[in-house]
Amino acid sequence: MKPPPFDYAAPTTLDEAIGLLAEHADAEARVLAGGQSLIPMMNFRLAKPGYLVDLRRVAGLAGIRREGDTLIIGAMTRMAEVERSPEVAVAAPLLTEAVGLVAHVPVRNSGTVGGSLAHADPAAELPAVALALDAELVAAGPGGTRTIPAGEFFTGSYGTALAPEEILTEVRLPVWPGGHAFIEFSRIHANFAVVAVAALVDTDGDRIRRACVALAGVGPTPVRAHSAERALLGASGDADALREAIRAAAELATADLSPAGDLHASAETRLTLAQVYLRRALELAVSRARNER
Amino acid sequence: MTAISVTVNGRPHTAQVEPRRLLVDFLREDLGLVGTHIGCEHGVCGTCTVLLDGHSIRSCITLAVQADGAEISTVEGLASGAELHPLQDEFSEKQGLQCGYCTPGMLMRAREILAQNPDPSPAEVREAIASNLCRCTGYQFIIEAVLGAAERMRAGKETAA
Numbered sequence: 245m246k247p248p249p250f251d252y253a254a255p256t257t258l259d260e261a262i263g264l265l266a267e268h269a270d271a272e273a274r275v276l277a278g279g280q281s282l283i284p285m286m287n288f289r290l291a292k293p294g295y296l297v298d299l300r301r302v303a304g305l306a307g308i309r310r311e312g313d314t315l316i317i318g319a320m321t322r323m324a325e326v327e328r329s330p331e332v333a334v335a336a337p338l339l340t341e342a343v344g345l346v347a348h349v350p351v352r353n354s355g356t357v358g359g360s361l362a363h364a365d366p367a368a369e370l371p372a373v374a375l376a377l378d379a380e381l382v383a384a385g386p387g388g389t390r391t392i393p394a395g396e397f398f399t400g401s402y403g404t405a406l407a408p409e410e411i412l413t414e415v416r417l418p419v420w421p422g423g424h425a426f427i428e429f430s431r432i433h434a435n436f437a438v439v440a441v442a443a444l445v446d447t448d449g450d451r452i453r454r455a456c457v458a459l460a461g462v463g464p465t466p467v468r469a470h471s472a473e474r475a476l477l478g479a480s481g482d483a484d485a486l487r488e489a490i491r492a493a494a495e496l497a498t499a500d501l502s503p504a505g506d507l508h509a510s511a512e513t514r515l516t517l518a519q520v521y522l523r524r525a526l527e528l529a530v531s532r533a534r535n536e537r
Numbered sequence: 538m539t540a541i542s543v544t545v546n547g548r549p550h551t552a553q554v555e556p557r558r559l560l561v562d563f564l565r566e567d568l569g570l571v572g573t574h575i576g577c578e579h580g581v582c583g584t585c586t587v588l589l590d591g592h593s594i595r596s597c598i599t600l601a602v603q604a605d606g607a608e609i610s611t612v613e614g615l616a617s618g619a620e621l622h623p624l625q626d627e628f629s630e631k632q633g634l635q636c637g638y639c640t641p642g643m644l645m646r647a648r649e650i651l652a653q654n655p656d657p658s659p660a661e662v663r664e665a666i667a668s669n670l671c672r673c674t675g676y677q678f679i680i681e682a683v684l685g686a687a688e689r690m691r692a693g694k695e696t697a698a
Contacts, residue, residue, distance in 0.1 A: 245578040252539055252556030252602055276603075283598040284579040286557075296556065300603060324592070348668030350646065351580060353592040354599065433667055 247286035254298040258305070258384055258411065261297050266386055266409040268295035275299060275411055277320060277359030280351050305358075305413060310335055315417045319358020324349065326357060336417045338377065338424040338442055342369040345426070348434045358412045361397070364404050364465070367436040371398055372466040373426065376442035376458035379417045385410035401464035422446030422454070423533025425525040428461075429517050431508070437461050438509045439517040443525035447533040451480040452489075457526070462503040462518050472497035472522065486530060494522040541605040545570065546614030554601045560594075561585045563601035564611060572612040572641050576670075583669030586642035587611050593649040593668075612641035615648070623693070624648060624686040633682030635673035642669050647683045655691055659684060 251271065255261045265273045271294030276282060285291040299305055305320035308329050315335040317326065326332050326343050333340045346352055346360065346369050360370040361381060374381070374394040381392045383406055397405050406412060428440035439461040446454040455476040457469040472493035479489035503514040538553040545568060552567055559578075564570045564587070573596060576582035580598040587596045588610040615622040624647050627633065634640045643666065650657060650665045657665070662683045663676070671679060 246559065246562070247557040247600075249555065249557055252600075254602070254605070276600075279600065279603065280580065280595075280598060283559075283600065287559075287578050287598070298603065347580075348583070349649075349665070350583065350586055350593040350595050350668050353589075354594050 245287040247283065248289060248292050250286075250293055251295045252298065253296075254301045256301045256303065258302055258413070261299060261302055261411060262384060262386055262409060264295070264297045265411070268297075269408055271295040273297060273408070275362070277356040277362070278322065278354040279359075280347070280355035281359065281363045281365065299411070306356075308332060310419075313419045315419060316414055317357050317417065318414050319356060319362075319412045321357050323352035323355045323357060323360070327352060335419045336373075336377065338420065338426055338444060339370075339373050339417065341424065342373045342426040342440075342442065345369055345428055345430075345434075345437070345440075357415060361415060362404055362406060362412045364398050364402050365436070366401050366464050366466070367438070367440070367461045369426065369428070369437065369440055369442075369460065372440055372442045372458040372460040374415060374417070375466045375468055376444055376456045377417050377420060378456070379415050381412055382414045382416065383410045384413050389413070391416075395468070398465035403465075420444050420446070423529040423531070423535075425528035425532065427521055427525050427528070429521060436508075439514055439521055441518070441521045441525040443522070443529040445476070445526065445529040445533045447530070449480075450534075451478055452476050452486075452530070453478075455493075455526070455529075457497065457522065459497075459501070459518055459522070462501045462514055467501070469493075469497035469500070469522065471500055472526075476526070487527065490523055490526045490530070493526065494519045497522055539602050539605075541602055543601075543604050543606070544608045546610060552601075556600065556602050558601040559597055560587070560599040560601045560604050560609075561596035563604075564596065564609070567601075570611055570613050574638055574641055576638070576642075581670070582639070582642075583646065584639050584642040586645045586669060588645055588649060591649070591652070593646050610645065610648075612644050615644060622648075622686075623689040624651075624683070627682040627685040627689065628679070631678050631682040631685055633675070633679045635671075635675045639669055639671045639673075643671070643679055647686070650683065651687050651690060655687060655694075657684070657687060 273295035274293040428437035475493040505511040574584040576584035
């Protein structure tokens with residue numbers, strides 16, 4: 245199992261990288277970030293790009309910084325760095341929790357945030373995080389840069405709004421003031437999730453004033469559970485009342501889903517898991533939101 | 538072909554490689570360092586684990602060209618001459634290997650674990666080596682070997698200090 249032959253360049257500037265992608269479009273040129281998804285796919289010959297543009301030498305693509313209420317993570321930032329970052333833990337604990345579930349340490353040492361988002365595996369954690377947080381993805385192309393809302397970025401299984409000659413440069417995550425939870429079911433530790441849930445809940449005293457929920461593993465792209473989010477607005481009361489509101493919201497959300505079954509889990513199993521994990525994630529996010537106040 | 542320069546176990550190498558050359562094949566075929574094993578070839582089993590600039594990586598899903606300019610450590614670099622590294626010694630003492638296939642990856646992963654946390658709990662070691670599969674399922678002795686090596690390395694440091 246070795247990759248098929250391809251041509252390769254490791255440019256030092258973004259413009260050069262974009263130029264190479266455009267120039268080698270006929271060879272189905274692709275971007276190489278950490279390679280932790282692309283190279284296994286090439287080993288299996290599931291991907292056969294004729295040209296790879298390696299971003300590792302392009303300056304300015306890696307790094308974590310906060311600007312006001314936005315956390316900005318460069319596309320080439322390694323997942324292990326995100327996992328260890330105190331800045332991320334404070335500004336986007338949902339991401340810290342999710343990134344620890346991505347494969348194992350040696351994969352996170354190489355794998356990048358931008359790589360995971362642009363690869364858009366339907367079971368991956370980071371796309372669900374981006375969607376739940378209403379992140380913005382910044383892409384650079386021959387015509388300049390543009391900002392794509394996460395809600396418009398994931399277009400299908402392994403499909404994104406990026407044009408072939410565009411490069412994802414950073415993701416901008418709004419700082420979430422409330423509680424969070426990222427949980428998933430996988431067959432064994434560090435496998436791809438069968439179902440994953442990202443939940444964010446902000447409370448005002450006892451009342452839920454905002455909820456954002458995204459799921460992975462229940463369709464070709466991560467999905468927002470808008471009906472559950474709406475149903476939770478204004479929910480309040482004691483633990484039992486909230487638990488009942490969450491149960492009802494999880495039921496509503498799963499009624500909108502139509503996952504496909506595959507060799508990992510049937511459609512029915514995915515629906516059941518989605519409902520159970522939605523409930524657990526929301527309960528955890530609510531309790532964290534209350535404890536943080 | 539693409540020119541690369543890498544330092545492997547402290548020794549600099551320059552080479553011309555095909556871009557598709559996997560790092561594990563570069564180490565084994567081009568440099569003759571066959572201590573690093575090849576298992577699943579898709580980043581799951583961990584037997585090809587080496588350190589790149591001190592961090593564990595899967596060399597079967599890393600291209601040799603991606604390692605250009607990097608410092609690589611492989612299992613061959615663990616011992617000093619005839620003297621085994623405490624990890625190797627403990628794997629031998631505690632029977633931390635049966636067939637030996639996972640051993641080079643386990644050793645390199647363990648080296649990173651102990652570099653980051655010189656005094657891990659058994660639970661932390663168990664969690665950390667989850668990245669590497671032992672096809673003999675001899676995990677218990679591997680965990681004991683890593684803990685034993687940690688203890689010896691801490692003691693060694695104190696003596697040295």
